[in-house]
Each structure stands twice: as C-alpha cells, then as structure tokens.
Amino acid sequence: MKARLGAWLERLGDQFWLRPAFIVAACMAAAEGGIWMEHARSFMDGDDAANPWGYGGGAEGARALLSAVASSSIGVAGTVFSITVAALSLASGQMGPRLLRNFVRDGRNQLALGIFVGTFAYAILVLRTVRTEQEGAFVPHAAVTGAIVLAVACVATLVWFVHHVAMSINVEKVVEAVHRDLVEAVERATLDAPDLMRVEFEQAATVTVSGSEYLQAVDPTSLADWAASKGCRVRLRVRPGDYVPRGLPIAEIHPSQDGARSVLERALTFGSQPTALQALEYTVRQLSEVAVRALSPGINDPSTAGSVLERFGDALCRLAPRFLPTGVAERDGRIVLLYPVTDYEGLTDAMFHAIRQNGSGSAFVLIRMLDVLAKVAQVERATDRLWEIRRSVRRGWIATAILAVTILLVALSVVPVAFGFFGAALLLVLFRAVPTREAYDAIDWPILVMLAALIPYQETHHQHEDEDGKKLWGAHRAR
The missing domain is CATH 1.20.5 (Single alpha-helices involved in coiled-coils or other helix-helix interfaces)
Structure with a gap:
C-alpha cells in the first residue's frame, strides 16, 4: 500500500496543472472573501462610504483598474508559458528528453504560472461585482486593494521567473539538480546495516499479471506477508524501472497458489514511464544521458561529461559507508521472497559504460574517469566494491592506451586511418574495454x-x- 501511494504521489508531481489549479482556487476564494468583507462592512456601517479599506476610488476607477490587471496578467501568463516551452525545447535538444520531466516537476515554474492565472481569475471575479451609482453603487474596496497587491506580485514574479529560467537551462545547474536527486535516491535505496545473504530458489510455476508498461514500484512487505501466510516462496523476475510487456511471466511461486495473480497485481504498480521512486538507475541514466549528449559531434562539450563523472564519483563516495539491499525478505527466520535489485556492479556499469563508449575518442574524458575512480577507491573499503572499481579502471586504462597508440600510428602514417581505428575498435572489444553487447548496439x-x-x-x-x-x-x- 505504501509503495502504491508513493507511486501515486510521484505521478501527481508530474501534473503541471496541479499547483496552478490550487493557486487559482485560492485566489478565487480570496476574491469572494474580499467581496464578502465589503458586504459585511456595508451591512454594519450602513451606506457610510467614509474610510474605505484600502482602495478609495469610485466604481469607474475600480473597473478600469481591475480590467487592466486582468488583461495584463493573462497576457503575461501567455508569455510565461511561451518561455517555459522554449526552455523545455532547448533542454530536450541539448540535454535529452528525459530531463523534461524535471522541468515539468519544477514547482517554481508552476508557481509562476499559477500566480498570473490566479491574478486574472481574482480580477475577473471582483470586476463582476463593481456597480456604479446608476446600478446601485458597490465597490469592494478591500478586494480591489487585493488586486493591486497581486499586480505588484505579478511584476516581481515576472522578473524572478526570467532569472529562474535563465539559470535553469544552464547545464551545470541541471547537472547539479539531477545530482541532488541521485543523492536522495542513494539515501533512500541503501541501508545502514548489511542485508540478509541472498539465496536462490529452485525453478517454480510462473505467474503473469494483466498490467503492463513500466514497473514503477514493488511492495515487498505485502508480498512477503502473503507468502508467509501461504507457506510458499516467491521470486520476482522484474524490478522497478523494467518495461513489462503484457503476458510476460514476472514471478515464480513454489508451491503454486490460488489467487497469486491478484496479490501480485496489488503489490506491483505500473505506469507509462519509469520513475526514481524505487529505480536507483533511473537518475543515473538521466545524468549519463547529459554526458552522452555533451560528447555527441553536434555539441562536443567534454567538460560537461567531466562534470557528470565528478557527480558520479560523489555518489559512489556517499555510498561507501552504506549497504545495498540484496532483495531478500524473511518471515520467522525463513526466506519467503526474492526480488531483483541493483548491485554495485550494475550501478557502476550504468554510470560509466555509456560515457566510456561515447568518450573513447576523448583523452580528456578517459583521464577524468580514471581520476574519479581513483578518488572513489580512496574512500571505499569493501573488497568486492574495490574489485569492481579496479575493473572499471582497467577498462579505462586499456581504452586510453589503445587510443593513444592508434593516434600515434596514424599520425606517423604507419597504418591508414580506416584500418587503424577499425583495429582499435576490435582491440577495445577483445580486451573488454567496451562490452560486446554495447559494441553490437553501436553498429x-x-x-x-x-x-x-x-x-x-x-x-x-x-x-x-x-x-x-x-x-x-x-x-x-x-x-
């Protein structure tokens, strides 16, 4: 239940209209409150218009003022929306479409749009109640004063919003924002103490569910409780972040149980896109995509790739004193549930493989990667993790050496350019500096x-x- 609630809240954060809708509702409530206050004042003081609350003009002036506030605020709201769309287009082209979600979820963008649209709604609601002498004079002075305050707030918000958008499309700011998300994901997905030792179950009957698309969250507590109550063992085949086609076997249950499918459907949450709620590698892939885009020939910005590598190094250093879960759940001393989780090898591969592959022609990127891994090795103390770091370092050194020798041979006209770099690619695969699968996908x-x-x-x-x-x-x- 907790995992499903977390996934639901995560999806709510993706709704760009939600915060503006609340702000508009608040402004409408404030408008009605100001009008009610004026009615209450008129009822208590009679028709005495002396000492009005705030705005002291007449009905014609109030109408002109409210009309100007309404028209200007909705015009600026259109400008704000256009600026936001332009920023999203720029971010998508230079830093990858996956980062669009970060811009859409930015509460400051939603706040700015909500203030302008809310001011428009406030002014319209107040304007409809203003009446001249011929119509039975009524001017809600407090509500008109509130419109003036909102107009001043709109001016300040516009200046602040332009500054915010200019800063938000700065690549270093984007990298730092995603790095903060990665740090939070590491804290959320790791443990203070070692988890249970993982074991393997024998093959058992498979179960499918009616859900499909991306697996966003798993509720291991409810699954483990159900398995313990039924005296069976469950092994999940998928983990959060995986795409699950309809009909794919996602779990094995031994012995088979009636009602297993309905239990799995309640414990698993699917959605149209992956989230960082339980998928640690999701944020890693976001940062990695920024680096890969920066290394593309159209952008050619190795400094950004180096900045991403530094953030990955910081995340691994923060991970050093903590423990990754093993995907094991027990009840009453008996292991009843196994589920896939991200291990240290998978995490380092997700961080460095794509950058190593796309940056194999840049000595700057490879040297920076080696420097980052050397810093992580000084902090890390776990033997198995140090072995994974050495494996990544070895791949980095091999790639750097092959690149340097190839450039030297081509520069001295010892081998033709085509043969030299083709041979370098073969050597990278043979020495496993580039995984065979990645080399195949790159063709x-x-x-x-x-x-x-x-x-x-x-x-x-x-x-x-x-x-x-x-x-x-x-x-x-x-x-």
Missing part, C-alpha cells in the same frame, strides 16, 4: 548494408573502366 546496420551493396557496383564500375581503357588504347594504336 549502424543500415549504413553497413548500404556499403556492402555498393561493393558489386564498385567492381562493375572498375570492369567498365578497364574495358573503356582498353578500347581507347586500341583506338590509339590503330591511329
């Missing part, structure tokens, strides 16, 4: 097929050239 197969298809054309073209040359030579000899 642009359509281009490769197109080049292969051009080989027969090239041979035919050379044959025709030879035949034409022979004919020309024969004609020349004949003359």
Whole structure:
C-alpha cells in the first residue's frame, strides 16, 4: 500500500496543472472573501462610504483598474508559458528528453504560472461585482486593494521567473539538480546495516499479471506477508524501472497458489514511464544521458561529461559507508521472497559504460574517469566494491592506451586511418574495454548494408573502366 501511494504521489508531481489549479482556487476564494468583507462592512456601517479599506476610488476607477490587471496578467501568463516551452525545447535538444520531466516537476515554474492565472481569475471575479451609482453603487474596496497587491506580485514574479529560467537551462545547474536527486535516491535505496545473504530458489510455476508498461514500484512487505501466510516462496523476475510487456511471466511461486495473480497485481504498480521512486538507475541514466549528449559531434562539450563523472564519483563516495539491499525478505527466520535489485556492479556499469563508449575518442574524458575512480577507491573499503572499481579502471586504462597508440600510428602514417581505428575498435572489444553487447548496439546496420551493396557496383564500375581503357588504347594504336 505504501509503495502504491508513493507511486501515486510521484505521478501527481508530474501534473503541471496541479499547483496552478490550487493557486487559482485560492485566489478565487480570496476574491469572494474580499467581496464578502465589503458586504459585511456595508451591512454594519450602513451606506457610510467614509474610510474605505484600502482602495478609495469610485466604481469607474475600480473597473478600469481591475480590467487592466486582468488583461495584463493573462497576457503575461501567455508569455510565461511561451518561455517555459522554449526552455523545455532547448533542454530536450541539448540535454535529452528525459530531463523534461524535471522541468515539468519544477514547482517554481508552476508557481509562476499559477500566480498570473490566479491574478486574472481574482480580477475577473471582483470586476463582476463593481456597480456604479446608476446600478446601485458597490465597490469592494478591500478586494480591489487585493488586486493591486497581486499586480505588484505579478511584476516581481515576472522578473524572478526570467532569472529562474535563465539559470535553469544552464547545464551545470541541471547537472547539479539531477545530482541532488541521485543523492536522495542513494539515501533512500541503501541501508545502514548489511542485508540478509541472498539465496536462490529452485525453478517454480510462473505467474503473469494483466498490467503492463513500466514497473514503477514493488511492495515487498505485502508480498512477503502473503507468502508467509501461504507457506510458499516467491521470486520476482522484474524490478522497478523494467518495461513489462503484457503476458510476460514476472514471478515464480513454489508451491503454486490460488489467487497469486491478484496479490501480485496489488503489490506491483505500473505506469507509462519509469520513475526514481524505487529505480536507483533511473537518475543515473538521466545524468549519463547529459554526458552522452555533451560528447555527441553536434555539441562536443567534454567538460560537461567531466562534470557528470565528478557527480558520479560523489555518489559512489556517499555510498561507501552504506549497504545495498540484496532483495531478500524473511518471515520467522525463513526466506519467503526474492526480488531483483541493483548491485554495485550494475550501478557502476550504468554510470560509466555509456560515457566510456561515447568518450573513447576523448583523452580528456578517459583521464577524468580514471581520476574519479581513483578518488572513489580512496574512500571505499569493501573488497568486492574495490574489485569492481579496479575493473572499471582497467577498462579505462586499456581504452586510453589503445587510443593513444592508434593516434600515434596514424599520425606517423604507419597504418591508414580506416584500418587503424577499425583495429582499435576490435582491440577495445577483445580486451573488454567496451562490452560486446554495447559494441553490437553501436553498429549502424543500415549504413553497413548500404556499403556492402555498393561493393558489386564498385567492381562493375572498375570492369567498365578497364574495358573503356582498353578500347581507347586500341583506338590509339590503330591511329
């Protein structure tokens, strides 16, 4: 239940309209409150208009003032929305579409839009009650004064919002914001003491659920309680952040139990996109995508990739005194539930693999990665984690050495450029500096097929050239 509630609150945070709607409702309530206060004052003081509360003008002035506030606030709201869309487009192009969620969830953007739209709603509600002498004079002075206060607040909000947007699209600010999310995720997903030793269950009957899309949250407590009450053992096959197609077996239960499917559907929460609620690697992938985008030929900003690597190093240093869960739940001394979790190897691979692959041609990035890993090794004390760090360091040194030797051989014209870098790519795969799967995924197969298809054309073209040359030579000899 707690996991499902957390996922529901996470989805609420993605709703851009939610905070502005609350602000508009508050402004409308304030408008009605100001109008009620004026009615109450008129009832108590009769028709005596002396000493009004705040605004002291007449009905015509109040109408003009409220009309100006309403028209200007809704115009500025459109400007704020346009600025927000432009910032989102820029962030999506330079730092990756996954970061759009961070901008949409930014409460300050929602606050600014809510203030302007709320001021418009406030002014319209107050304007409808203003009456001249011919209509039975009524001017809600306190409510008109509130419109003046909101107008001043809109001016201040506009200046602050422009500054905020200018700062929010700064890549260093974006990296720092995602790094804070990563630090919170590390604190939330790790333990103060070692978890239970993981064991493996034998193969058992599989269970599917009707839900699909991304698995956002798992409630291991309810699953473990149910397994203990039924005297069975459950092993989940998926973890938060995985995409689950409909019909995929997601759990094994031994012995099989009636009603297992309904229990799993209550314990698992699916959504249209992954979240950082229980998926530690989700925030890691966000930061990694910023670095990969920065290393693309269109941007070519290795300094940003270096900044991301420094944040990854800080996260690993914060992780050093803590423990990762093993995905084991027990009841009454008996292990009843196993579920997949992120281990240290998977975490370091998610942090460095994509950057190492895309930055293999940049000595700056590889050297910075080695420096970050060396700092982490000085903080970390766990033997198994140090082995993983050494593995990453070894891959970094191998990639750096292969790159340096290849550049030297090409510069000295010892080998052609194409053969040199093709051989370097093969060596990176052979020495496991780049995983085989990543190398396979990096191959642009359509281009490769197109080049292969051009080989027969090239041979035919050379044959025709030879035949034409022979004919020309024969004609020349004949003359």
